[in-house]
Amino acid sequence: MNRSLPLTGLALVFAANAAFAGDLPKEEQYKLRGEYLEWRPKLSSQVGATISGITGNFVDLEDDLGVADKRTYQIRAALQFAPGHKLRFSYTPVDYSGDVRVGRTVTILGQTFDFSTQVVSSLRGKLYFGAYEFDIVKTRAGYFGLLLGAQYFDGGAAFAAPEFNIREAVSPTVPIPVAGVTARGYAGKMSFEGEFSGLTIGERGHAYELNLGARFHVAEKVAAAGGYRLVKVQGHDNTDFLSLRMGGFTFGLELSL
Numbered sequence: 001m002n003r004s005l006p007l008t009g010l011a012l013v014f015a016a017n018a019a020f021a022g023d024l025p026k027e028e029q030y031k032l033r034g035e036y037l038e039w040r041p042k043l044s045s046q047v048g049a050t051i052s053g054i055t056g057n058f059v060d061l062e063d064d065l066g067v068a069d070k071r072t073y074q075i076r077a078a079l080q081f082a083p084g085h086k087l088r089f090s091y092t093p094v095d096y097s098g099d100v101r102v103g104r105t106v107t108i109l110g111q112t113f114d115f116s117t118q119v120v121s122s123l124r125g126k127l128y129f130g131a132y133e134f135d136i137v138k139t140r141a142g143y144f145g146l147l148l149g150a151q152y153f154d155g156g157a158a159f160a161a162p163e164f165n166i167r168e169a170v171s172p173t174v175p176i177p178v179a180g181v182t183a184r185g186y187a188g189k190m191s192f193e194g195e196f197s198g199l200t201i202g203e204r205g206h207a208y209e210l211n212l213g214a215r216f217h218v219a220e221k222v223a224a225a226g227g228y229r230l231v232k233v234q235g236h237d238n239t240d241f242l243s244l245r246m247g248g249f250t251f252g253l254e255l256s257l
Contacts (some may be wrong), residue, residue, distance in 0.1 A: 016117050023138050024083060024222050025186045030256035035076040039229060041248035043096060047157045047170050048109070048241040058241070059108050061157070065121045066100035074229070084135030084143065092127040092231075094155060094244070108159050109168040123244075125155015127231065129209065130208065133182060133199065137171060142185035147197050151176050151207035151246060153233045170240040176200075176207040176233070191215045191223070195218050205235040213250070221256040 006182025045067070048058035061067040072093055079087045098121045105114050113119055131149025156171025180197025193215070198208025230247035 024142060025140055025142065025191075027186065027191065027217055027223070027256065028143065028184075029083075030221065031080055033078040033080070033254065033256040034077075035074075035225065035254040037074045037225060037252035038071065038078070039074050039092070039246075039248060039250050040071045041229070041231075042248035043067065043123075044240075044245040045096075045157075046243040059106050061096070061098065061121060061123060064102065064104075064106050065098045065119055065159070067096045067098035067121060067123060070096055070179045073252075077150040078133075083140050084145065086133040086135075086145075088129070088133050088147070088149065090127075090129035094123065094125045094127055094153075094246075096123040097121065109170055111159075111163055111166060111168050113166075114200075118163055120160045120162060121157065123155070123157045125153055127233070128152045128154065129178075129197075131178070131180075133242060140186075141189070142183065144183040145181070146166075147178070147180040147182055147195075149178055149197070151178050151209065151233060153196075153235065153242075156240075170242055176205050176235070178207055178209070180209075189217045191217065193227070203236055205233070207231075207233045215226060215254060223254040224252075225254050227249040 025173035043062060045061045046058045047061065059065065062107040065067045073096070074090060074092045077089045101116045101118050102113055103115070105112065129149065129151050131147045133145045133147050135145035137144040152175040156169060158167065159167040160167040176199060178197040178199045180195065182195040184191055184193040193211065193213045195211040198206070210230040211227065213225055215223040215225045217223045227250050229250050234243045
């Protein structure tokens with residue numbers, strides 16, 4: 001057996017990767033990329049439950065419970081182990097709260113709160129995204145790739161009426177697989193990015209995310225970023241239902257190594 005054949009194959013793979021790397025913009029020739037983005041989203045969220053086999057009893061956190069918009073942030077990371085082959089990660093904390101006397105009688109998770117009852121509410125958790133990216137087009141002008149991964153919200157919502165010592169909570173934690181597309185184009189010191197991912201798992205939930213951005217490359221490996229991000233996650237776990245939609249502008253800094 002010719003033992004040099006496997007070694008020859010590996011050499012050809014590394015040579016091909018090196019050739020592809022030469023076709024990419026210098027800004028895309030990195031091993032590790034990190035990005036911090038301030039995010040100013042507008043929140044739209046509903047919670048509910050299946051009570052006695054009937055799905056319903058939805059309540060709107062903003063209109064019914066006075067939960068206000070609040071800024072947060074996103075941390076993104078990409079590990080490029082070969083040109084155009086990346087492992088992608090994203091983390092966003094979610095922390096909202098409200099304290100109002102309800103303007104109408106509402107039913108939350110089967111518990112009825114009469115008009116003018118003080119209801120203290122919270123929506124907290126962590127939004128994770130992980131994916132493998134394969135760039136099927138790689139040129140000196142940029143790239144176009146495919147994504148395959150998962151979106152996961154780990155958290156839930158809680159509601160309390162202090163006057164009556166009542167507390168209810170909902171915490172569906174359903175990981176949802178996602179598939180999508182991503183692209184970035186370069187024009188001088190500017191680059192422009194678009195990305196969309198999403199999928200449904202039927203009645204158990206669905207998720208989608210849209211990212212649009214522009215970057216000014218201060219240096220080869222450093223860029224100032226700005227754009228827009230929209231995330232929708234809906235999960236139905238046993239009797240718990242949670243729908244979370246967040247969309248707004250982003251700005252921050254990108255660093256590649």
